[in-house]
Amino acid sequence: MKVQQLSAHPAITPLCALIVLLVLGGCVSRGVSDGPGARLDADAIADAVPRPEPVTRAGNFSPYTVFGQTYHLMESAEGYRSRGIASWYGSKFHGRLTSNGEVYDMYQMTAAHKTLPIPSYVRVTNLDNGRSAIVRVNDRGPFHADREIDLSWAAATKLDFHQRGTAQVEIVVIDPVAWQLAQQGEAASSPQSAQLPQLLEGEYLQVGAFEQPDLAHLQLLELIDKIPYAIQVLPDNGRYKVLVGPLVSPEQLQMARQQLAQLSIAAFKYTQLASCEVSNPVAKC
Structure with a gap:
């Protein structure tokens, strides 16, 4: 998919429009020509580890417009849960900047979402096979009306849909503080x-x-x-x-x-x- 249009909200200055173009440049042009990465052992891939992080300025412009569609970011990720189609992006974008200025690594457990605050942590469950993974949202996309989240190659492999390209998934936001306390409680009881x-x-x-x-x-x-x-x-x-x-x-x-x-x-x-x-x-x- 090639980018046809990317515009800032009418109230955004040309400079801000350029900034929006830069921060979205790593995630708006994914398509079927995107390539897979090296073969990975799905059972050996570790989840992202949720930790408290401040919401970054980069990657959190709101509202923004892509392909004529305007998106408003969530003020808070708390309680977010949804179901939809997940896709993945790989070698075509490996090494490019994500929306928050980090370098995209297809072998890390990351994801792109259109409206969740960056960074956020979510548990993604493949509804076809029950496999789940925790990923860190640090990018914007996927800009297809029928898709909910774009996962890294590693995450797609862990969820076992890397060969098919898409999967029906459930997405649940993780509270990093509550998650860490739960992990410490489990460790203390072992x-x-x-x-x-x-x-x-x-x-x-x-x-x-x-x-x-x-x-x-x-x-x-x-x-x-x-x-x-x-x-x-x-x-x-x-x-x-x-x-x-x-x-x-x-x-x-x-x-x-x-x-x-x-x-x-x-x-x-x-x-x-x-x-x-x-x-x-x-x-x-």
Whole structure:
């Protein structure tokens, strides 16, 4: 399919129209001439891993117009679920820029969608065979009236429709925070994870203590992109402490305390002694 028309909304300036052309250039011209990639073992392909990410400016122009059709982006992906036809794009676009400025890699678990915020994470299920995959939406398309989502070659292979070109699918948006908490809960309940984590000797800053592990992990996720230090959750006598560190010097500890204060987070010094075994429930640290 060759691009016939790409125009910005009438209220968009010519410069913005050029920007829209650039960010959509990697996804509007897919067609039957698009080629497959190398053979992959569908069972060995790992899902995309959902993680909290800010919505990018690039790739989120709204409204935009392609082939005379105007699209308005969703303000939020929360609760989105739909069924429709999925297609895939491969070697013809491998190495080109996606709508948000990333380089398209046909061997990564990514997807294009016309109106979901970029980035979003969705679970796509092939309704013909029950296979499912988690992909990260980082592109726009497919610009066919009868198609709902465009998947990478790897994702199409994992869903086992790469030979046919299209498939009937169900698409469900994933909340990255809820997904990560669910994964941590499963890990905590597995026999291999029954032993409590070991804490390295040193100085820490305690920024929270919760009775529920989910709340502790939620604070960890909120902080992880805001401060340049390790963060961990320590089970301790029925509570779950959120610790920043270890901090290797008094200067680093003071700097971390100041950075946390700028985020309006109170912090208390926590010392892990060399003789303190966290796995010992009677140890006092």
